[in-house]
Amino acid sequence: MRLSAPVYHLKRKARLLSRQQSIPLHAALDRIAASEGFEGWSLLSARTKTDVPVSELYSRLNPGDLVLVGARPGHGKTLMSLRLAVEAMKSGNRGAFFTLEDTEKAVLDRFRMIEADPVEFAELFEFDNSDVISADYIVKRLAAAPRGTLAVVDYLQLLDQKRENPDVMTQVQALKAFARERSVIIVFISQIDRSYDPERKPVPDLEDVRLPNPLDLRLFDKMFFLHDGEVQFRAAS
Known part of the structure; x- marks a missing residue:
């Protein structure tokens, strides 16, 4: 168009x-x-968008990685995460999408937005929007996941919204240990704080991640930050 x-x-x-x-x-x-x-x-x-080499970005991920994808609303963090899942499935790996936010229809519609046919990946893709999603729940659902599986968690700041769930730090630590043990990739979609000012810097970074509760962001191995079509990749030092 x-x-x-x-x-x-x-x-x-x-x-x-x-x-x-x-x-x-x-x-x-x-x-x-x-x-x-x-x-x-x-x-x-x-x-x-033609300048985002998702296949190249995916190639920078390794089994066992904990990944953060952060952006303000409307700047493509969910689409980027799905693109990474599609790249994993194109390579023959499994993909999963755990969401406390979206419906299955909305996620399948996003497949079409990125010009991917959900039918093509029906045998490889798992969608889950249970109200009880937490680290323990994700670990149980992925207990038999083969090496290289890429799971998206939508989104980071909702993991401990229920009081009965452990704090977000404990949950991310548990998922990091699980990812390392099972050699799977876990991608967290993350909110960016409203204080982020694109006039000061074109793309947000770690200091802009919205943290309503304490979380050591050094737990993440790889990070993608997006704004206005730009993507910035960072690896843990």
Whole structure:
């Protein structure tokens, strides 16, 4: 679909709309996307983005890695995580998506956004949106997962929203130990704090990860941060 203007012009238009109408930037981006014939900015971004070499990004992951994918709303963190899962399945590995946020239809629709056919991966992909998702639950569901399985957790900040669950630090530590033991990759979708200022730096980083509860971010082996179509990869030092 041909756009009325380059993507960077549309982003500027959205920022102006956000200021003029006092609405969140992600809402303004969605309005601009709708005017271009897309259901939302994530879909516009997914269809027009050509500079994100997901196969190359996936190649940087190793069995046993704990991965964080962080972005503000509407900047493609869920789509990026699904792209990584699709790359894993293209390689013959299994993929899983654990979500406390989305429906199965919404996730399958996102497959189509990234031009992947969910039917093609039906035997390799597992979707789970149980209300009781936690580290213990994920470990039980992946107990027999073969080496190289890539599981997405949607999202990090919801893991300890229920009081009966352990704190997020304990859960991430448990999943890190499990990932190492079973040689699986676990990808956490993460919120970015509202204080993040794209005028100060083009892409968020670790200091911008929203942490309502204490968490040692050094537990993550690899990190992807996204904003306005840019992707920044970082490995633990």
